[in-house]
Amino acid sequence: MSGHLTTDQIIAAYGSARVLSGVSINAKPGAITSILGANGAGKTSLIRAILGLLPTSKGRIELDGEILSDLSPHARVARGLGCVPEGRKVFPKMTVEENLRVGAYLSNDKDLVEGRLQKVYQTFPRLNERKQQFAGTMSGGEQAMVSIGRALMSEPRVLLIDEPSLGLSPALVRESFALIRDINRSGVSILLVEQNVQQTLAIADYGYVISQGTVVAQGTSEELQNDPEMKKAYFGIR
Template sequence: MSGKLMIENVYSAYDKADVLEGVSLTIEPGRVTCLLGSNGSGKTTLIRSILGLTPARSGRIMFDGVDIAALPTHKVVAAGIACIPEGRRVFPKFTVEENLRLGAYQETSASLIRSRMDEVYSLFPRLAERRTQLAGTMSGGEQAMVSIGRGLMRAPKLLLIDEPSLGLSPRFVKENFNIVRQINERGITVFLVEQNVHQTLAISHYGYVLSKGRVVAGGTPEELASRDEVKEAYFG
C-alpha cells in the first residue's frame, strides 16, 4: 500500500484567473502531511484539482507514479484517493449504516463491505451503538465521524481531509485529530488541509503553507512553527 502524491508546478484557474500558481508539494506514503493556509489561500482549489473537479491548467499530479491530472473524479477515487469534505456532509435521512454503505458503493463483495464496516465501528464505537440512527439527528461531532467512516469504507491509500475542525466544539476537535492520528497509524496516508495550526502540527510529520496560491514554506512541524511565513499566512 503506497499513497504517494506528487504535485508538480500546478496552475489552476477559475474564469482564466489563476488561483494556484506553480504549486509543488509531496505527500509521502504512510505519513500525515498538512497544508496550512488562511481562507482564500487556495487550499480548497488544490483539493478540487487533485480530485479532478477543477482540472489543473498545467502541471502534473502524480499518484503512485501515474499522472492523474486529467482523470475524471470517479477514476481518481477508484485509484485510491478518498476525500472527507469540509462541513461534514452526511445523508441526513439515511441511517449511520446506510451512510457507511454508500462509501463502498463500488464494492460488490458483501463480506468485504462487512469487514470494512467492522473496522469503522472499531474506530468509532459510538457509531456502532447508533448504527440505526438517522445521521441528520446526530451531533456535529458524530456526523464528522460518519463522514470520516464513509471515506474509510473505500479502503483508500490516501485520505484527503478538508478542515476537520470546522464548526466543532473544542472537545470534538481534539477527538477528531486523535482519530486522524489513529487512521494514519493503520497505514493510511493522510493529507490534512486545515487552519487550526497547533492541533494540525501536533499530529503531522511534514507540512506546507499556502498563501495567495503559492507554497511559501515547507518543513517539519518544528520548522514550520518557527517560520515567519506561518505567522504571516495567519495573522498578516
Template sequence: MSEAILTVDNLVAGYGNANVLNGISVQARDGEITCLLGANGVGKSTLIKAIFGLASVRQGTVRFLGKDITGWETHRVVAEGLACIPEGNRVFPRMSVLDNLMAGAYLENSRAKIASRLERVMTLFPRLAERREQFAGTLSGGERSMLSIGRGLMSNPRLLVIDEPSLGLSPLFVKENFKLIRQLGDDECTILLVEQNVRQTLEVSHHGYVISQGKVAVEGSAEDLRQSAEVSEAYFGGEASVH
C-alpha cells in the same frame, strides 16, 4: 523517508479565466500525515478540487501511485484509491448511519471486504455502532464528522484527503477529531490534511506546507514548522511559536 504516493508538480489551476493556484508543488508520502496550512482563500480547497478533477488545470501535473491523473474525472480518481472527506461534515441526512457508511463502499463488490471495513469503522467509532440505524441528520456535529470520515474509510483508500475537520465543531469535538486522525496515522493510513487549526494539525502531522497566494510559502517537517518564526509571524498572528 517514505515514498511519495501523490505528487503535485508546478500546478496552475482555477475556475473560468481566473487562476487560484500559481505553480504549486506538494507531495504526500506513504504512511504519513501531510498537512496544508494557510488562511481562507489561499488555494487549499482549490488544490483538492484540482486533484479530484473539479478545477481546471492549465499547467503542471498530478501523479498518484505513479500514474498521471491530471484532469481525470472524479469517479476515476476515486477508483484509483483516493478518497476525500469534504469540509462541513456532509452526510446524507435522511439515510441511516449504516446506509451512509455503505455508500462509501459502492465501488467494492466483495461482501467479505465490505464487512471487514465496516467492522473496522465501527471499532474506530463506537458511537456510530450505537447509532447505526439512526438517521444521519439527527446526529451531533461531532458524530457527523465521525460518519463522514468513516464513510471515506469504507473505500479502503491509499490516500485519505481530509478538508477542514475542525470546521464548525466545538473544542471538545475538535480534540476528538484530531485524536482520531492521530490514531489513523499511527495505523499508517496516508493522509493529506487541510486545516487552519495550526497547533493541533502540526501535533499530528509528519510534514507540512504553508500555502500563500496559490503557492508554497514554507515547507518542512511538522517540528520545523512549529519552531519557525517566519511561519508564526507571517501567517499565525505573530506568535513566537505555534506550540
C-alpha cells in the same frame, strides 16, 4: 510502502479567477502532510483539484507514480484516494449505514464491505447504535464520525482531510486529531488541510504553507513553527 501523492506545478482557476498558481507538494507514503494557510488561500481548491472536482489547466498530479490529472473524480477514488470533505458533507437524507455503504461504492465484494462496516462500527460504537438514524439529524461530532467512517470504507491509500476541526468543540477537535493519528498509524498516508496551526503541527510530519494559491513555506513541523512566512500567511504581517 504505497500512498505517495504528489502535485507538480498545478494551475487551476474558477472562471477567470486563478486559485492555484503552480502548487507543488509531496505527500510521502505513510506520513501526515499538512497544508496550512488562511481562509481563501487555496487550500480547499488544492484538495478539489487533487480529487478532480476542480479542473487543472496545467501541472501533474500523481499517486504512486500513476498520473491522475486526466481522470474523472470517481476514477481517482478507484486508484486509492479517499476524502473527508470540508464541512463533513454527510448525505443528510440517508441513514448512517447507507452513508457508510456509499463510501464502499466501488467495492462489489459483499463480504469485504461487511467486514469494513464492522471495522468502522468498532472504531465508532456510537454509529453502530445509530445506524438507522438519518445522518442529517445528527450532531456535528457524530457527523464527523460518519464522514470519517465513510472515507475509510473504501480503504484509501491516501486520505485527504479538509478542516476536520471546523465547527467542533475543543474536546472533539482533540479527539479527531488523535483519530487522524491512529488512522495514519494503520498505514494510510494523510494529507491534512487545517487552520488550527498548533494542533496540526503537533501531529504532522511535514507541512506546506499556502498563500494566494502558491506555496510560500514548507518544512518539518519544527521548522514551520519558527518560519516568518507562517506568520505572514496567517496574519498578513509584512
